[in-house]
Amino acid sequence: MIPNPQSFRVHDVRAFPVVRVLIGGQETGYAAQWICEMDLLVALGRPFVLLFDGDRGEEAHEDRKLRGQWLKRNKDALQAVCRGMISIEPDAQARAVLAARAEITVKAFGIPMAVVPSAAEAEAHVREQLGEQV
Numbered sequence: 001m002i003p004n005p006q007s008f009r010v011h012d013v014r015a016f017p018v019v020r021v022l023i024g025g026q027e028t029g030y031a032a033q034w035i036c037e038m039d040l041l042v043a044l045g046r047p048f049v050l051l052f053d054g055d056r057g058e059e060a061h062e063d064r065k066l067r068g069q070w071l072k073r074n075k076d077a078l079q080a081v082c083r084g085m086i087s088i089e090p091d092a093q094a095r096a097v098l099a100a101r102a103e104i105t106v107k108a109f110g111i112p113m114a115v116v117p118s119a120a121e122a123e124a125h126v127r128e129q130l131g132e133q134v
Contacts (some may be wrong), residue, residue: 002044003040009022009033009037010026010030011034011038011050016046016048017049017130018048018049018051018126018130019048019049019050019051020051020053021050021051023054026059026063028060028063029060029062029063031062031064031067031070034066034067034070035066035067035070038070038074038078042077042078042080042081044081045080045081046081047081047082047083048081048082048083048130049082049083049125049126050085050086051086051088052086053088053119054088071108071109075109075110078109079109079110079111082111083111083112083130084111084112084114084125084126084129085105085111085112085114086113086114086115086116086122086125086126086129087102087115087116088117088118088119088122089115089117090117090118095115095116098115099115
């Protein structure tokens with residue numbers, strides 16, 4: 001069963017197995033909440049896709065560090081349930097930058113990542129990565 005969606009502040013799980021990452025405007029210190037939510041998502045043991053849509057904003061160094069540590073510690077567990085990450089970026093130049101970063105992310109964590117220009121293309125990737133689960 002999906003945890004109470006109202007208890008999530010960094011991820012929107014209302015459309016699970018599609019998990020929207022609410023990244024724009026995160027306050028400094030949000031990493032502790034992010035970690036709690038990721039722990040819950042991984043503990044479910046059910047496949048999901050992370051969807052990034054919108055302004056990524058600047059992330060505080062400490063938050064980035066804490067998230068990175070969690071990702072390293074939980075790489076295998078995350079790979080077992082996260083079928084992919086999809087970023088929607090309409091701007092071609094920004095999309096190219098994100099695509100370059102995505103290659104590094106894929107190498108580091110082994111989770112497929114796509115950077116697409118529209119919600120329609122993101123939906124196609126979600127269907128591909130989750131199969132019949134959406």
